[in-house]
Amino acid sequence: MTSNSVTFSLNGVDRTVDVPGAETLLDTLRDRLNLRGSKEGCLEGECGACTVLVDDRPIDACIYPTAACGGRRVRTVEGLSDGGVPSLLQRAMVRSGSIQCGFCTPGFVVAVTALLERESNPSRADIADAVNGNICRCTGYAQIIEAVQAVVADSLAAGTGQEVEA
Amino acid sequence: MQSPVRFHSATTFEEVVDALDELGSEARLIAGGTDVMIQLARGELSPQVLLHIERVPGLGTVAAGEGGLHLGALVTHAMVRSDPATCALAALADAARQVGGWQTQAIGTVVGNIVNASPAADLTPGLLVHDAMVHLSRRGSERTLPLDQFVKGRRETAREPQELVTGITIAPTPEHSGEAFVKVGRRKAMEVSIVAVATRLVVDPSTGTIADARVAVGAVSPIPHRAPASEQLLIGQRPTADLFAAAGRAALEGADPIDDVRASRRYRLAVLPRAVAQALSRSSDHVDAARSVA
Known part of the structure; x- marks a missing residue:
């Protein structure tokens, strides 16, 4: 038997897939589960466009086997907005012009979400470090980092973590 | 297919x-x-x-014990960056900080980095300056090898197909020591090293001279290795910029880099002495900083 039946939580809902042993989580998400927000960029764990959270850790889905995800909690960019309403981070990125071609954007949103979940007041260096595995060739990163700083400043001002209304 | x-x-x-x-x-x-x-x-x-093996219990901790600090097979680069015990060891923590990006560090393991045996493995030089020992287990037996005997060549190790590397132990760090890791790449993140250097100096506080010196280099030969010619030059001397420059040049002995897409052999040979000198200078600064705190 060379396929694996794998059940994991995907954006809060249990899903079961039957996958070949070496199938990547990215292929499973995009081609079996129709979630195309995670992008296929380099396919070598270099560009971060496919970043998803597995048990709250950011990983490159293009080089992570689906079969290793059994019983784990997978979150993709689709699960980070609230019923289609963009998160504070997503809105801040739109406002600050963090997006040009948009291909890398989902990966940045996921990586920064992981940062903000563990660090309520990250420094500029912390933010730059958190996106060091995400490559953007349009914006030059400045607007992306500014967007994160804006979300952090708003959240701290409101004193309510990420729940503040932008 | x-x-x-x-x-x-x-x-x-x-x-x-x-x-x-x-x-x-x-x-x-x-x-x-x-x-x-x-x-x-x-x-x-x-x-x-x-x-x-990510679900196997007992392999994912950093623990101080007999013979030094033990890193289980599932200890990730992110853990080396954040654990207080490894954080203090710049030759390791700074290397872990510069492996790939966050996504790689979050799940990539230190043991995986050495078992993969890339000539450019970033953790290997730092582990070499700390006298790392590699623990292997198979059904019914176990053995331990020094890291420099474990890595045998490019993508080649002493691990038998039936063996699991269960972890590594690094020796206790001597007093009055300082260490550093220097990685040369074309950009800061997501780089495979062009040259990587880890160094550690122990300075005798009574004489101000170097009592012990460790220099390990990566990406300049099929196997990351210590540079004994540099080390011998340093021991017994006072730490100075001229001495570090000379030790840097001495590291060329045993370096046999390749031309590849990242850098030419010529560039690697040109940058290696400077990277070694820089790492030594930072190590020396760390000894001074530790002394002024004490």
Whole structure:
């Protein structure tokens, strides 16, 4: 038997897939589960466009086997907005012009979400470090980092973590 | 067409050693998979079974114990960055900080980095300056090897197909020591090293001279290695910029880099002495900083 039946939580809902042993989580998400927000960029764990959270850790889905995800909690960019309403981070990125071609954007949103979940007041260096595995060739990163700083400043001002209304 | 691979996620240590005993080289061990999955996709590996060990309990901790600090096989680069015990060891922590990006550091393991045995493995130089020992287990027996005997060549180690590397132990750090890691790449993040250097100096506070010196270099030969000519030059001397420059030049002995897409052999040979001198200078600064705190 060379396929694996794998059940994991995907954006809060249990899903079961039957996958070949070496199938990547990215292929499973995009081609079996129709979630195309995670992008296929380099396919070598270099560009971060496919970043998803597995048990709250950011990983490159293009080089992570689906079969290793059994019983784990997978979150993709689709699960980070609230019923289609963009998160504070997503809105801040739109406002600050963090997006040009948009291909890398989902990966940045996921990586920064992981940062903000563990660090309520990250420094500029912390933010730059958190996106060091995400490559953007349009914006030059400045607007992306500014967007994160804006979300952090708003959240701290409101004193309510990420729940503040932008 | 790639032949299908069976994926087996082990949940106990016994399950792993039993499967290795049965399958030998037909099994490929996988933890975070950041090297294995890429090599599979490129067709460089074709195992029958991917033997997944991320769920095996007891392998994921950093613990101080007899003989030094033990890093289990599942200790990730992110853990080396954040654990207070490894954080204090700049030759390791700064290397872990510069492996790939966050996504690689979050699940990529230190043991995976040495077992993969890339000439450019970033953790290996720092582990060499700390006299790392590699622990291997198979069904019914275990053994321990010094890291410099474990890595045998490019992508080649002393691990038998039936063996699991369970962890590494690094020796206690001497007093009055300072260490550093210097990586040369074209950009700061997501780089495979062009040259990597780890150094550690112990300075005798009564004489102000170097009592012990460790220099290890990576990406300039098939195997990351210590540079004994540099070390011998340093021991017994006072730390100065001229001495560090000379020790840097001495590191060229034993360096035999390749031309590749990242850098030419000529560039690597030009930058190596400077990278060694810089690492030594930072190590020396760290000794001074530690003394002024004490």
